[in-house]
Amino acid sequence: MVRGLGELESAIMDRMWATNAPASVRDVLEHIRKDRPLAYTTVMTVMDNLHTKGLLKRKPVGRAYIYEAVSSKEAYTADVMRESLARSGNRAATLVHFLERLTPEEASALEAALQVCPPRGRSQ
Template identity: 30%
Template sequence: MKMQNFKFQSSGLGRFFGPLEAKIMEILWSTEQEMTIKDVHHRLDQEKALSFNTVMTVMNRLVEKGVLHKRSQIRSSVYRPVMTREAFMEAQSKELTLDLIEEFGSQAVVHMVDALDQVDPDLLDRLEQKIKELKKDR
């Protein structure tokens, strides 16, 4: 799933979602169960006054974007994330990396390698191991 509007100036979930979308996703990711719009609205309403219809509209847009699954129940619908937060961030970082390489080619890879001097040494070790695995599989 590729999010269409990546925001470079933001951070975290704000790179992929608007502020209310991000809050809704955090609420849904924080629970292990499906939630109704009413459940989510109640949790959001503790922070600031939002109309039920606003929450409903945003949640249905998240369904259209493919990040929420909607299932009808007797009198309402229940929603759950399509994937975990970790899986979502993994998928988005992979898509972003592929887009950068497609658009900028080897230059993007060179800049990523140059940035490695600013990261945790364990990450460098994992990268080295991944490169060895890729070379071995060829």
Template identity: 40%
Template sequence: MAGLSGSLERAVMDVLWSAPRALRVRELLETLNDGARKPLAYNTVQTVAERLVGKGMIERTPDGLAFRYAPKRGREDYAVDLMLGALTEYDDHGAVLTRFAESVAPEDAQQLLEALRRRASGKEVT
């Protein structure tokens, strides 16, 4: 999965990840512009949405003469893809994983340890 490039792509994805349903460009625009210092143009948001479709991040479905946009995967799955992508860039996965485990906050390390224990024992990780 391609990564997000730029704050506007991230903002559009954040809106879509938080939305209870697929959104039209007009709905995306309203949410993005709510409280914005400099409002975005409709065409700008539409272009970004189409770029995200091309990257495989979101899907579009016809809705009358327009389209609705929704994320293909959740925020957590996207973060996992980024982390796994970074891990595969290095031959020594053990060193990278060790450094990562040493760098996270203690409560996150504990959660990671518990998830690894469940996985090692064959229990489902949620």
């Protein structure tokens, strides 16, 4: 099950996705402290929780861990979208409502994506 992220979890994951490189708790803390004061242990606990949720992988380096995102932000977002659709009860109606709300730019992006990856069972 894909879980939504809290505010601090989102900030940490955004940082991990943006850098797309392994990072220590201290690396992430230094970046996030620019926006708000946080304790090292708070960031450490949240990154441990993100590891437990399967969003971060880690390896020990000395007495600490180095963390890395398991997947891209886009892959995570796709998982959240698929889970929301699965919980909707009426997938067709949910998709219709979703499509009705697309901006022209989003509709163009959807059309381009369908050219790259057509729905299963259908060919272009």
